[in-house]
Amino acid sequence: MLRMQLAKPAGSVYRILCLGSHCDDIEIGCGGTILRLLEEHPNAEVHWVVFTSTPARAEEARRSAAAFLEQAGTKEILIKKFEDGFMPYSGRDVKTFFEELKGRVSPDLIFTHYRHDLHQDHRLICELTWNTWRDHLILEYEVPKYDGDFGTPNFFVELDESLCQRKTRRIVEHFGSQQQKHWFAEETLLAVLRLRGMECRAASRHAEAFYSRKLVLGS
Numbered sequence: 576m577l578r579m580q581l582a583k584p585a586g587s588v589y590r591i592l593c594l595g596s597h598c599d600d601i602e603i604g605c606g607g608t609i610l611r612l613l614e615e616h617p618n619a620e621v622h623w624v625v626f627t628s629t630p631a632r633a634e635e636a637r638r639s640a641a642a643f644l645e646q647a648g649t650k651e652i653l654i655k656k657f658e659d660g661f662m663p664y665s666g667r668d669v670k671t672f673f674e675e676l677k678g679r680v681s682p683d684l685i686f687t688h689y690r691h692d693l694h695q696d697h698r699l700i701c702e703l704t705w706n707t708w709r710d711h712l713i714l715e716y717e718v719p720k721y722d723g724d725f726g727t728p729n730f731f732v733e734l735d736e737s738l739c740q741r742k743t744r745r746i747v748e749h750f751g752s753q754q755q756k757h758w759f760a761e762e763t764l765l766a767v768l769r770l771r772g773m774e775c776r777a778a779s780r781h782a783e784a785f786y787s788r789k790l791v792l793g794s
Contacts, residue, residue: 579790581612581684581732588648589619592682594704596626596696597659598636599750602643603764604716605686607734607742607783609643612684618648622680626669626700627659632752639749662696669699673707682711689715689786693722705788714785719758719767728784731775739768739781 583589591612595601601609601623613619623640625633633654644650655672657665687704688697697718704713717725734742743764753759772781 583616583683589616590680590682590684591619591621592680592685592708593621593623594626594685594687594700595624596662596688596694596700598625598628598632598654599639599746599753600688600697600718601625601686601716602639602742602746602749603718604688605714605783605785606643606746607738607768607781608686608732608785610646610738610741611732611734613644613646617646620649621647622651622653622676622682624653624655624676626655626662627657627696628654635750635752639745642745642749660696663699666699670703670706673703677707682708685711685713686785687713687715689717689724689726690788691724691726692718693724694718694720712787712790714787716783716785717767719763721758726786728771728774728786730785730787731771731777731782732785733772733775733777733779734768734781734783735779736781739765743768 593601621644623644625636628636636654637652640652657669662669685704685708688701690701692698701715714730743761746764747761768781771784775782
């Protein structure tokens with residue numbers, strides 16, 4: 576299989592935008608890939624946006640994002656205060672924020688939610704991502720949940736075991752408020768990485784998986 580590199584010319588600034596509805600979504604969906612990209616591109620500029628929060632969860636999210644982005648050249652961490660579960664009903668305000676973000680952020684790579692995710696907040700963020708940035712590489716990530724809405728991804732990022740351990744341990748460490756959730760466990764997160772690694776025959780046996788609707792091969 577031909578392999579694609581998420582790379583830019585040496586010396587250029589790599590701009591990454593991460594969008595998550597809830598305070599742990601980005602870390603769960605693409606945290607390992609972020610860690611790998613920052614190892615490979617230490618000058619990267621990362622914009623990290625979380626849309627819903629409470630005061631307690633916002634503090635967890637800031638600490639987690641800072642840990643995941645410790646190798647970034649520059650970083651911006653934004654934690655918004657939209658209400659969990661109600662974002663489609665605040666759509667105008669969410670859309671206005673997207674337009675403001677578009678005016679100052681032109682990323683090379685965008686991570687957002689999967690379009691067929693069964694959580695209404697997730698779907699809205701994905702929809703507005705594509706409405707807002709039409710000429711960018713967008714990778715849609717997945718979040719395991721009770722709904723069982725995993726699909727068939729078509730873009731895989733191999734992760735070595737140490738990156739997988741860093742990802743999952745940091746998530747469990749920083750999001751103490753989620754410990755009572757039945758799905759919130761390190762073994763759940765590792766199982767997803769192992770499953771996707773099997774599907775792409777990763778030499779490391781682990782991978783994160785994404786959905787890419789549009790790729791353009793340049794000359």
